[in-house]
Amino acid sequence: MRGIALNATLAAVKIAGGVIGNTYALIADGVESLVDIFSSALVWAGLRVAVRPPDDNHPYGHGKAESLAGLAVALFMLFAAGWIGWHSVHEIRTPHHAPHWGTLPLLAGIIGVKYAFSRKLVEVGREAGSTSLGIEAWHHLADALTSAAAFIGIAIAVWGGAGYESADDWAALAACLVIAINGVTLARRALDDVMDVAVPREFETQIRATAAAVPGVRGLEKCRIRKSGLQHIVDIHVEVDGRLSVHEGHRIAGAVKHALLASPHRVSDVLVHIEPAAE
Known part of the structure; x- marks a missing residue:
């Protein structure tokens, strides 16, 4: 105004x-x-x-x-x-x-x-x-x-x-x-x-670091991020111990989502895919 x-x-x-x-x-x-x-x-x-x-x-x-x-x-x-x-x-x-x-x-x-x-x-x-x-x-x-x-x-x-x-x-x-x-x-x-162009590599690295720091995460696979207005939407594949129960894998996925939503990176929504980590 x-x-x-x-x-x-x-x-x-x-x-x-x-x-x-x-x-x-x-x-x-x-x-x-x-x-x-x-x-x-x-x-x-x-x-x-x-x-x-x-x-x-x-x-x-x-x-x-x-x-x-x-x-x-x-x-x-x-x-x-x-x-x-x-x-x-x-x-x-x-x-x-x-x-x-x-x-x-x-x-x-x-x-x-x-x-x-x-x-x-x-x-x-x-x-x-x-x-x-x-x-x-x-x-x-x-x-x-x-x-x-x-x-x-x-x-x-x-x-x-x-x-x-x-x-x-x-x-x-x-x-x-x-x-x-x-x-x-x-x-x-x-x-x-x-057109949902890729975010800067530095920003993706920060998102990956936040997810990787969650206990239980063995590694990260794909990480797609798109900007929507003032916020970002994240689609990330997280690797965990393949011997874990579905319940435990779901708990880790929830922790990753919460960590990203609570981060200072203006993330409004997160979709976490759980993958078994390579032996």
């Missing part, structure tokens, strides 16, 4: 500053902030759905909603890059007056605010293990990048004088390319979560 309020405020400031200061780059930056409002709302809605507990229709929970929200934000980044790029080309081809120097301190403040907010979201997303929050942080950073490009372009147009009126539009066009590249990268990251 803070991101939505911040984007609404910045959008109003940017558009007003762009109209008064005669710079399309700042107006386009403000329009992107309006798009950011919708993307922030998507992330917020996705997280609210993702934390819902499993039900009859969703036995593995609703975690994928978080990844889908992240994918939607990445797509909006690509849309914003295309929209601003198209209008930047139009402004470059259309003669216009140079922007006013007063837009420079305004942009400097906007860049600082967006960068600080982006870094805060990066930390929150990393602590929560949230893909959509991480993508939203990059979205805010992309917005700061667009503002920085506009700052450079406006500065060149102001100090360059006649013949440099479209410098801010060229700067906005260059920023669009960077935003588009980031959008593609972040879309792939969200798709990895949707």
